[in-house]
Amino acid sequence: MLFADIMETVKTWTAGHLPITVGGCVAALVLLFLVLNSARRRQGLDPSKLQTTGAHNALTGEKSLNWEPPEQSYADRRSATRREGQPVRVLLAAATFRNGAGDGYVIDRSTGGLKLATQSALPPGTLVQVRAVDAPDTIGFVTLVVRSCRKNGAQDYFELGCEFEQTPPWNVLLLFG
Structure with missing residues (x-):
């Protein structure tokens, strides 16, 4: 099949199955956001962003x-x-x-x-x-x-x-x- 025939088939299928197409696109965008956000968090804290x-x-x-966290005491009274x-x-x-x-x-x-x-x-x-x-x-x-x-x-x-x-x-x- 030629590329134009494939594109015409895809266009016809997506027009007939619009809810599935939209749901798939939204799922792909959410997945992309989560992957990028996860990668950003793994990089850690950037000292240049801590401006005062x-x-x-x-x-x-x-x-x-x-900063080192203080050692937790067994006698810690916090509720x-x-x-x-x-x-x-x-x-x-x-x-x-x-x-x-x-x-x-x-x-x-x-x-x-x-x-x-x-x-x-x-x-x-x-x-x-x-x-x-x-x-x-x-x-x-x-x-x-x-x-x-x-x-x-x-x-x-x-x-x-x-x-x-x-x-x-x-x-x-x-x-x-």
């Missing part, structure tokens, strides 16, 4: 990729399971910041709260509004209560242990990593 607003930030570059992962950049809003806003990274998360890495120390009991940088405009800030603040000895940042004032919906929790 400050002139010097110890959380960017090589230092942000060298929610802790999940670690790639640092997620967030915007912070608190009354104690000079201009009312700051930035940081989520380095540990659970359904009960977040552990944040920031350049500013905040006293326990402080209310902080947090929003993921990559969150859609329809998602607002989430309120956290600072429960602990400690300086990381090896690097110039503070680790804030924060508890959700109200546990946000699952789709908002996923934005924090």
